[in-house]
Amino acid sequence: MYIPIFFLLILFASTSFATDTLTQSSSLSIEKTNDTLVSINGDFSAGFFQVGENAFCFSILFTRSIKPTVVWMANRDEPVNGKDSKLTLLKNGNLVLIDAGRTTIWTTSIVSSFQVELKLKNNGNLVLRTVQGGEETVLWQSFDSPTDTLLTGQPVTEKASLVSSRSETNYSSSFYRLYFDNDNILRLLYIAPSLSSVYWPAPWKLAVDVGRLAYNISKTAVLDVNGKFTSSDGFQFISSDYQTRVYRRLLMDPDGNLRLYSFNEESRTWDVTWQAINQPCTVHGICGANSMCTHDATGRSCYCLEGFKVKDPNDWTQGCEPEFSSSDIVCNNSESASFVHLPHTEFYGYDVGVYRVTSLKECVGICLSLCDNCKGFQFKFNEVATYNCYPKTILLNGRDTPNFDGESYLKLPNAIAINSKKPLNKHSPLNCSVSLSQPLNRTYQKAKRNTALRFLVWFATGVAVFEISVIFLVWFFLFRTNKQSNDGDQQRHILSATGFERFTYSELKRATKGFTEEVGRGAGGVVYKGTLYDNRVAAIKRLGEANQGAAEFLAEISTIGMLNHMNLIDMWGYCVEGKHRMLVYQYMEHGSLSQNLFSNALDWKKRFNVALGTARGLAYLHEECLEWVLHCDVKPQNILLDSDFQPKVADFGLSKLLNRDERGSSNLAFSRMRGTRGYMAPEWVYNLRITSKVDVYSYGIVVLEMVTGKSAMEIHSVQIGGGIEQRRLLTWVEEKVKNAPTSRFWIEEIADPNLEGKYNVSQVEILVNVALQCVQDDMNDRPSMSQVVEMLQSHEKYTHIN
C-alpha cells in the first residue's frame, strides 16, 4: 500500500525539483534556465522561450513533442530582454512580466487580498487562483486569452479569439483570426492593417445555407476530449481520429487555414486530423494585391499580374507593385489604357459597385470614368441575360480556377499592354521553407545601463561558446555517422533532425532474421517483417539497387519524413549504406485493403470509412504546403489498415525516390509509365501531362472495387444494345448506372453481394457518383482529392444502414 507512494516520492525527489506552482512574492527569472513551472504530468511547462536573438516570450510549451510546441504566449508581440527580465507574482496578487528589470510588459491586472498562487495544470492551463477550504477560485487563466492555439477544453468565446502567428518561427500576431462575429457566427477573418474580409464560411453564402444558426448568443465553441468540436452556432466537426484519447490542438495556422492536430505518441509529432479549408486559394490575402493564387497539380503558388512585379519574393502577402506609373493612364481617356482579358479569373471583394450592363464596352467605359479608383473589373453573365460589371478598387484575392464562370479584365497603360503579349506563366511556388528558417531579427535598445556593455560582452562570449559547441556537435555527429556507415558500427541510433532514425544494414538484417519473412512486394522493392531493437514490429522495405547518391536519397527521405497525417503510413527510419537503401515503416497488423476486401472482412461502415480516410490522406499529399508529392500507384495493395481499420496510405513518395534520374528538368515530366494496370489514368497511355489527377483516377477505381467487391481486372457481362459483351469493372458499373430506371435500382445491382444488403443507400450512391467523376477520361473533369473529401464528408454522419 505505502510502497508505491514511497517510490513516487523517491522518484520526485531524485529526478527534479520542478514545481507546478509559483507562490506570492516569488519570481521566475529569465537567467535561470531551470526556472520554469512544470505541470504534474510533466507534459507542459511554463517559462521564458527564446524567439529571437536576445528576445524572449513568457510561454506555455507542450514538451512531449520532439521540438517543444508553443501553446500560449503572454507577450507575443513584445518580447523581453534576455537580461534581468522576470515574471513575478506580487504580494498583492498581481502577476507581472518585467522587461530588463524596469518596464512592465504585461500584467494580469488582478489584485486580491487573499492568498493567491499561479499553477500550471495538467491540461496546459496556467491559472492564477485562491484556494480556500479546498475550494478553488480562478482569478485569471491563460485559457481565457488564447494566442493561436486552442487546447482540449479551452473555449473560443466572444472575448477569446485565435490569431495566427506570422510564421512558424515568428510568433508575432498576424492576419488570420478565428472569432465570433456580431451575428453569433464563428468565422475566419483576414485582417490586414488597411482591409479585412471574411473567408470562412464562404462569404457569398447565407449562414443558414451552411448550417449555421445566428440566434444563440452564448458564443462558445470548444473541442472535447474525444475530438469533437461544437460551436453554439451549430457548427461542428469530428477529428478523423475521433474517440481516441490523445493530445489535440486547434491551430490558426500562419497560412490562414484552421487545422486540428493530434499528437502522435509514437513519432512524437503532430498529425493533421481536420482542416477548415480544402482549397488553399480561398484563403484571403494569401497572395497580396495585384497577384494571383493558383492551385493545381503543383500545389499552391502565387504570381504577379501582367505589368506588375513582386515586392518581396519571400513574403507573397505583400503582393505585387506596378511596373508603370499611375500617371501613364490618363483619367477617362480610352486612348491611354487597355484592358487585358483574364479568363476564369476571380478577384473577391473591393467592388466599387455592381453595374448591370449590356456589353463589355459599357463596363470598360465605367472603369475608365472611375479613373484611378478602377484597377480592373470582373465581368459575369447574369440570370436576366445581361452582364454584371464589378469595377475593383483593389485587385486582391485573385484566383484562376476553371470552375469560375466569370472573367476579369485588367486595366493597363497602352504601352505595357501592347508590348507584353506573353502568356501568364510566371508561377512561382509559395516558399514554405522561408518561414521555417528565417531567424528573428531583433535588436534591443532598452538595456542602456552601465552594465549593458559588460552584459553584451558576456552575451557574445556565451553565443560564441554556444556556437563552438554546436559546431563541435555537428562535426561529432557527422563524423560518427560517416564512421558508422563506413565500418557498420551497430550500436547507435542517430536521431536525425526530422525525428526518424538511421539504421545500419546489419541491424535491419538482424531485425528481419536475414530478410526471411517476406510480407509483400511493391514499387521498387520487397517488404519484410521485422522486430527492431526496442521490440517495435516494423515493415522493412528493401529498395532495388540504387543508382542514386546517398545525399539525394536523404533529401527525399526527409521530405517523406515530414509528411505526418493519420491516413498516411508512419515512416520510422531508413538505412543508407553502400548500395543498400531501406525504409522502415510501422507494421500494420490488418494488412492491406485488398486482403481485407476480397476476403470480405469489411462491413459497410468500415468500407465507407476507408474510402474517406484514403481520400483525406491523398488530399494531404496533394495539397499541403509541403513539397508536393504524387502517389502514382494508388491501389488496394497500397492502402493498409491499422488495428481500428483506419486506412493508411503506403508507398507514397516512392515515385520520386525511385525515378529521380529518369525525370526531365520539369518535376512533372515523368518519362516512363508507372502504376498498376487497371488503376492507371489515360494520361499515362496518351503521354499527357501527369498531375495529381492520376491519383484521383486510381482512387475512383479503388472505390468502385470497394462498393462492388469486384476486382478492377475481372471481366463482367454487360448488356450493350441487344447483345451481351464482356467488359471490365468500370464499364460494367457505368452501364448499370446508365440503364437503371432509378438509383435505388442500380445500387442493388452493383453493391457487393457479400454485404447482404447491409449498406447505407445514400452512402453507396455518393461513393459511386464520386468514383465515376474521378474516372473521367479528361483529367479536368475529375474533382481534386480535397473536393472528394468534401463530398464524402457531408455523408459521413449517416449511420443508418439500409
Ligand SMILES: *[C@@H]1O[C@H](CO)[C@@H](O)[C@H](O)[C@H]1NC(C)=O
Ligand atoms: C536543470 O535541469 C537539468 C535537467 O532537468 C539538470 O540536469 C540540471 O542539474 C538543472 N540545473 C540546475 C541549476 O538546477
Ligand SMILES: *[C@@H]1O[C@H](CO)[C@@H](O)[C@H](O)[C@H]1NC(C)=O
Ligand atoms: C446555445 O449554445 C450553447 C453552447 O453550445 C448550448 O449549450 C445551448 O443549448 C444553445 N442554446 C440554444 C437555444 O440552442
Ligand SMILES: *[C@@H]1O[C@H](CO)[C@@H](O)[C@H](O)[C@H]1NC(C)=O
Ligand atoms: C468621361 O468621359 C465621358 C465621355 O467621354 C463623359 O461623359 C464623362 O462625364 C467623363 N467622366 C469623368 C469623370 O470625367
Ligand SMILES: *[C@@H]1O[C@H](CO)[C@@H](O)[C@H](O)[C@H]1NC(C)=O
Ligand atoms: C525558399 O527560400 C529559401 C530561403 O530563403 C531559399 O534558399 C530557397 O531557394 C527558396 N526556394 C524557392 C523554391 O524559391
Ligand SMILES: *[C@@H]1O[C@H](CO)[C@@H](O)[C@H](O)[C@H]1NC(C)=O
Ligand atoms: C515578425 O513579425 C512582425 C510582425 O509582422 C514583424 O514586425 C517582424 O519584423 C517579424 N520579424 C522577422 C524577423 O521577420
Ligand SMILES: *[C@@H]1O[C@H](CO)[C@@H](O)[C@H](O)[C@H]1NC(C)=O
Ligand atoms: C537585422 O537588423 C540589422 C540591424 O538593424 C540590419 O542591419 C539587418 O539588415 C537586419 N536583417 C534583416 C534580414 O532584416
